[in-house]
Amino acid sequence: MIQPLKPRLEVCPSPAALHLYDVSSSIVVIIDVLRATSTICTALFNGADRVIPVASVEECIRIGHEMHAITAGERDGQIAAGLQYGNSPYEYPREFVEGKTLVLTTTNGTRLLDMASGAAQIITGSFPNLSQVCNYLIQQAQPVILGCAAWKDRINLEDMLFAGAVINRIKESFEVNCDAALIAETLYLEAQHDLFSALKKAVHYQRLARYGLEKDIRYCLTPDIAPSLPFLKDKALINKSTDC
Amino acid sequence: MIQPLKPRLEVCPSPAALHLYDVSSSIVVIIDVLRATSTICTALFNGADRVIPVASVEECIRIGHEMHAITAGERDGQIAAGLQYGNSPYEYPREFVEGKTLVLTTTNGTRLLDMASGAAQIITGSFPNLSQVCNYLIQQAQPVILGCAAWKDRINLEDMLFAGAVINRIKESFEVNCDAALIAETLYLEAQHDLFSALKKAVHYQRLARYGLEKDIRYCLTPDIAPSLPFLKDKALINKSTDC
Numbered sequence: 154m155i156q157p158l159k160p161r162l163e164v165c166p167s168p169a170a171l172h173l174y175d176v177s178s179s180i181v182v183i184i185d186v187l188r189a190t191s192t193i194c195t196a197l198f199n200g201a202d203r204v205i206p207v208a209s210v211e212e213c214i215r216i217g218h219e220m221h222a223i224t225a226g227e228r229d230g231q232i233a234a235g236l237q238y239g240n241s242p243y244e245y246p247r248e249f250v251e252g253k254t255l256v257l258t259t260t261n262g263t264r265l266l267d268m269a270s271g272a273a274q275i276i277t278g279s280f281p282n283l284s285q286v287c288n289y290l291i292q293q294a295q296p297v298i299l300g301c302a303a304w305k306d307r308i309n310l311e312d313m314l315f316a317g318a319v320i321n322r323i324k325e326s327f328e329v330n331c332d333a334a335l336i337a338e339t340l341y342l343e344a345q346h347d348l349f350s351a352l353k354k355a356v357h358y359q360r361l362a363r364y365g366l367e368k369d370i371r372y373c374l375t376p377d378i379a380p381s382l383p384f385l386k387d388k389a390l391i392n393k394s395t396d397c
Numbered sequence: 398m399i400q401p402l403k404p405r406l407e408v409c410p411s412p413a414a415l416h417l418y419d420v421s422s423s424i425v426v427i428i429d430v431l432r433a434t435s436t437i438c439t440a441l442f443n444g445a446d447r448v449i450p451v452a453s454v455e456e457c458i459r460i461g462h463e464m465h466a467i468t469a470g471e472r473d474g475q476i477a478a479g480l481q482y483g484n485s486p487y488e489y490p491r492e493f494v495e496g497k498t499l500v501l502t503t504t505n506g507t508r509l510l511d512m513a514s515g516a517a518q519i520i521t522g523s524f525p526n527l528s529q530v531c532n533y534l535i536q537q538a539q540p541v542i543l544g545c546a547a548w549k550d551r552i553n554l555e556d557m558l559f560a561g562a563v564i565n566r567i568k569e570s571f572e573v574n575c576d577a578a579l580i581a582e583t584l585y586l587e588a589q590h591d592l593f594s595a596l597k598k599a600v601h602y603q604r605l606a607r608y609g610l611e612k613d614i615r616y617c618l619t620p621d622i623a624p625s626l627p628f629l630k631d632k633a634l635i636n637k638s639t640d641c
Contacts, residue, residue, distance in 0.1 A: 166552055169413050173550055306417055308410055308552075309576045332553045332600050340580060343587055356576050 160296045162327035164316045164334040167303040168265045174298050181272040182286060182319070185302035186279050186311040187357050188240045189262030190383070191373040194282040195242040197392040198379035200251030204390040206263040210235060213258040223250070226258035230364040233258070241369050242281070242379070254389075261302040266385070269300060275385035276393070280315060280348075280374050285382040285394050287322045297327065299337075310340070310355040311373075314348060317341025318376075348374040404540045406571035408560045408578040411547040412509045418542050425516040426530060426563070429546035430523050430555040431601050432484045433506030434627070435617040438526040439486040441636040442623035444495030448634040450507040454479060457502040467494070470502035474608040477502070485613050486525070486623070498633075505546035510629070513544060519629035520637070524559060524592075524618050529626040529638050531566045541571065543581075554584070554599040555617075558592060561585025562620075592618040 165174050184190060193204045207213050210226060210233045217224035217236075225238040232239045240259055257263065262277075269275055273295065278286040290297050299319055301312035317337035320329065324338070344351030349371060352358045361370055372378065384393035409418050428434060437448045451457050454470060454477045461468035461480075469482040476483045484503055501507065506521075513519055517539065522530040534541050543563060545556035561581035564573065568582070588595030593615055596602045605614055616622065628637035 166410070167414065169417075170411065170550060170552075173413075304576075306414060307575075307577065308414075308580065310579060313580065330600060330603075331551075332548075333551065335554060335598050336552065336557065336580065336584060339587055340583060343583055354579050356574060359574075 159326060159328040160294055162297045162299070162320065162324065162329045162334065163331040164299045164301070164320070164337050166301050166308045166313060166333045167306050168261070168268055169306040171268050171300065176269055176272040176298060178273055179296040179298045180274040180276065180290065180293060181269040181298045181300050182276055182278040182290070183262060183265050183269065183300050183302065184278050184312045184315050185259065185262030185265070186315050186373055187361060188242065188369055188373055189257070189259040189302065190277040191279040191281050192240055192242045192245065193257065193277050193383050193390055194279055194381045195379040196245040196250050196255050197383055197390065198282070198381035199245055199247040201245070201253055201255050203254050204383065205254065205256045205388065206266045206390065207256060207258050208263055208267055210258055213256050217256040220254055220256070222254035222256045224256050228260070230360065241366070242372055243369065261304060265300055265302045277383040277390060278315060278319065280318070280376050281372070281379035282381055283315070283318055283376045285380050287319055289382055290319070291323055291326050294326070304357060309357055311352055311357060313337045314341050314344055314351070318345070403570060403572040404538055406541045406543070406564065406568065406573045406578065407575040408543045408545070408564070408581050410545050410552045410557060410577045411550050412512055413550040415509070415512050415544065420513055420516040420542060422517055423540040423542045424518040424520065424534065424537060425513040425542045425544050426520055426522040426534070427506060427509050427513065427544050427546065428522050428556045428559050429503065429506030429509070430559050430617055431605060432486065432613055432617055433501070433503040433546065434521040435523040435525050436484055436486045436489065437501065437521050437627050437634055438523055438625045439623040440489040440494050440499050441627055441634065442625035443489055443491040445489070445497055445499050447498050448627065449498065449500045449632065450510045450634065451500060451502050452507055452511055454502055457500050461500040464498055464500070466498035466500045468500050472504070474604065485610070486616055487613065505548060509544055509546045521627040521634060522559060522563065524562070524620050525616070525623035526625055527562055527620045529624050531563055533626055534563070535567055535570050538570070548601060553601055555596055555601060557581045558585050558588055558595070562589070
């Protein structure tokens with residue numbers, strides 16, 4: 154029997170490279186490990202109705218007001234002026250977020266979501282929902298682009314580590330012919346037994362640690378602690394995990 | 398005694414990210430391991446007067462004719478129509494290249510050289526001139542950008558490995574606060590004992606191996622086999638190694 158062709162799996166290490174990839178035929182996984190996509194899957198896992206990602210603080214305030222929603226977002230590690238909450242997953246426990254809408258703006262993650270708007274499907278990925286992402290991608294059997302949000306277009310370690318974790322788990326089901334994917338998996342294999350220590354040299358770790366956010370970082374590196382599947386539909390992320 | 402501030406050392410993993418870096422105050426090291434910068438340092442080590450990098454085949458033919466120079470360049474692994482020689486370092490032994498001018502066009506390396514034209518200084522780096530590059534950068538004590546030529550703007554393993562080798566050797570003399578540098582060094586440390594095997598999974602390895610170029614690849618991964626220091630001056634690369 155002839156083996157059917159496997160769908161391709163690629164890693165886009167920064168939004169600055171997204172134009173090189175064919176998003177229109179692909180499931181794009183938006184990855185912003187510290188902390189946007191970790192927080193998004195946490196809010197949905199804890200029962201939020203939806204998370205609306207927006208590019209600017211102004212838009213966040215306007216849409217939050219229109220929808221009587223929670224407004225959240227940070228700039229330079231502080232809750233942005235005019236918003237109510239920050240980017241920490243610990244701010245969104247079930248007793249607070251259940252049944253509510255969260256409007257969220259972040260430095261990099263929401264921008265990449267915007268840029269990938271022509272994709273066949275968009276989901277978000279992070280360690281807290283690692284298995285949900287992997288299971289969904291295998292089940293869908295479509296071409297995949299793991300899109301790292303990076304930091305102001307500069308490649309970062311934490312998003313590459315997550316991309317590597319996904320590749321390590323699902324590569325047998327895909328055609329992987331992409332050095333960024335090879336690099337991501339190598340980094341993950343090297344770091345997998347102690348992700349926290351591996352991340353200590355990263356620029357973003359140092360930035361967040363200055364704000365006292367080690368606890369957030371540990372959470373954001375914990376696999377499957379918030380197993381939801383954020384799926385973009387009508388400009389909002391909803392939890393699709395009940396389908397898969 | 399107060400320690401003087403160390404100059405910064407960064408890695409730019411692809412030409413698509415070069416605009417994020419301040420090239421004007423930096424020494425930019427152009428890295429195109431397979432095979433442009435390996436061939437350039439080889440030709441200069443073997444006594445070529447200079448190597449003139451140009452963007453197009455047409456320009457290569459025109460300048461080569463004007464200067465009675467050797468014209469060289471490939472497209473898709475074959476000598477480009479109208480040119481005399483290819484990109485292999487083995488094509489440029491001393492008995493052929495000594496005292497001559499080589500006009501060279503390549504897919505990625507010459508493009509990055511063009512893009513970095515505003516840099517304070519431009520040199521080229523590859524494993525065959527690794528120590529020359531490291532010694533020069535330490536001696537100069539200026540900010541450094543290790544610029545990977547990549548493959549049509551996509552990050553590649555071989556250029557990152559070389560960047561990692563440089564960082565591993567000289568990081569004590571610099572301030573390194575850049576995830577791309579951290580990633581490059583991690584990749585190098587993982588691969589250093591058998592660079593050839595590490596590269597076997599890379600896209601470019603597979604591309605060149607199809608053309609039977611394993612011998613070229615082994616050469617291009619051999620440290621210090623052609624210890625020259627290509628330095629850009631008046632649009633030509635000359636060997637500056639006698640200065641340092």
